[in-house]
Amino acid sequence: MKFYSFDRTIQIRLWLMFISTTSTMAVLPYLIIYFSKQVGSLMTGILFLIVMIFNVLGSVLGGYVSDKTGRKKLILISELIIFVGYIGVAFANSNWGVFPYVTFLFFILIQFSHGVGNPVYQALIIDMSTPEERKSIYTFSYWFRNIGIAIGSMIGAFLFFDYLFYLFLGVAVTTLFTFLMTYLFIKETYVPVQQSNNQKGKESFQMLRSYTKIMSHRFFVIFSVASLLFISVEEQLTNYIGVRLANEITDSIPFVSFLPFEVDGVNLLGILKSENTILVVCFTMILTGLINKRNDQHVLVIGLFFFFAGYTIISISQTPMILVLAMFFASIGEIMYIPVSQAMLSNMVPDHARSTYMAFYSVAAIMGVSSAGIFMIMSSWLSPITLTTIIGIMGVVSITLYFNLSKKLCDKKDDGKNEERIKLTK
Numbered sequence: 001m002k003f004y005s006f007d008r009t010i011q012i013r014l015w016l017m018f019i020s021t022t023s024t025m026a027v028l029p030y031l032i033i034y035f036s037k038q039v040g041s042l043m044t045g046i047l048f049l050i051v052m053i054f055n056v057l058g059s060v061l062g063g064y065v066s067d068k069t070g071r072k073k074l075i076l077i078s079e080l081i082i083f084v085g086y087i088g089v090a091f092a093n094s095n096w097g098v099f100p101y102v103t104f105l106f107f108i109l110i111q112f113s114h115g116v117g118n119p120v121y122q123a124l125i126i127d128m129s130t131p132e133e134r135k136s137i138y139t140f141s142y143w144f145r146n147i148g149i150a151i152g153s154m155i156g157a158f159l160f161f162d163y164l165f166y167l168f169l170g171v172a173v174t175t176l177f178t179f180l181m182t183y184l185f186i187k188e189t190y191v192p193v194q195q196s197n198n199q200k201g202k203e204s205f206q207m208l209r210s211y212t213k214i215m216s217h218r219f220f221v222i223f224s225v226a227s228l229l230f231i232s233v234e235e236q237l238t239n240y241i242g243v244r245l246a247n248e249i250t251d252s253i254p255f256v257s258f259l260p261f262e263v264d265g266v267n268l269l270g271i272l273k274s275e276n277t278i279l280v281v282c283f284t285m286i287l288t289g290l291i292n293k294r295n296d297q298h299v300l301v302i303g304l305f306f307f308f309a310g311y312t313i314i315s316i317s318q319t320p321m322i323l324v325l326a327m328f329f330a331s332i333g334e335i336m337y338i339p340v341s342q343a344m345l346s347n348m349v350p351d352h353a354r355s356t357y358m359a360f361y362s363v364a365a366i367m368g369v370s371s372a373g374i375f376m377i378m379s380s381w382l383s384p385i386t387l388t389t390i391i392g393i394m395g396v397v398s399i400t401l402y403f404n405l406s407k408k409l410c411d412k413k414d415d416g417k418n419e420e421r422i423k424l425t426k
Helices: 008-024 028-039 041-069 072-091 100-127 134-159 164-185 203-214 218-238 240-248 265-291 296-314 320-348 351-378 384-425
Strands: none
Touching: 008 100, 008 134, 008 164, 028 041, 028 100, 028 134, 041 072, 041 100, 041 203, 041 351, 072 100, 072 164, 100 134, 100 320, 100 351, 134 164, 134 265, 134 320, 203 351, 218 240, 218 265, 218 296, 218 320, 218 351, 218 384, 240 265, 240 351, 265 320, 296 320, 296 384, 320 384, 351 384
């Protein structure tokens, strides 16, 4: 399915996502270095934990409110607050001085607003798409996002430490641009059913009940747990695996025996990250075209197997060529997995509570990112082979959950078709 066959609202949203991803990735990957230089590593860890908590709170609030009030208004409010936040961050790092704790306060505001907007954006895509086209939409979304990450990270690498004020100001300007484009060209995609005054008076209880009700949706909870395991393993590359490579390969070693090219652990981490980004950007559309007509369940399971097998090898090997080959398979698996899993997710959520469900999923994703830090702690007293075994077990559990879930969803879909045929024949 071609990009321009999508609804105009989705086309605009995907382009705005590309622009905002490019701008934010010019600053976000380098903030840990910034704060560690300003306030120390320990305080940096504490500050980022606080920021993550506010991001979760924003997701929980944004998901619920969106299903009660609509999408566009909440998106505009969150974008406007993010714009104000980046203006504040820019002036907290200007010629007048560098104020890291003021920067931190503004980033609480920014990440809270990002949390509010994220599930709303996801719900908006589902609102304006059909189940048949969602896999294609998420393929383009995945591709655009990774191109944005690659370009933004490159811009930040050259500008972050020398032009901090202008970089933050640039992010503010792009945020204002997405705000204006959303205001002018994106229409409201969801009009909620009006609540009675009695219901409005118990909003906190209604919100709590909305999220506890999700826990009874067994398929969705299983999907969220399986996704959490996937994200947790993926995050190991820049956490435990990256630290292991840096510590174990301190001296340069030949990349291959027949070339005069040597690398150390840090170089290898950079090569693996670059390889993953290049493969995703260059091969997403090609591979998706080849497997588009294949059975989604088979594509999902094979992709997961490649991904987890690749990362399990990366978590223990020290041989450069083996690491590069393992990352190749892991990246191919990731390309196969993402569009199918996102289409499964969007088809699973009920129409009346899309933002609430996507907020719950966002929290699970954040927990997956956070759990990567647990490996850093465990690496202090557990051997690499033990941690590799844990990663392998996480892979087996995730694949098993996804396989059983996709099988049951397919059976449920077939039962529905059979019932429809029976009705038509009567």
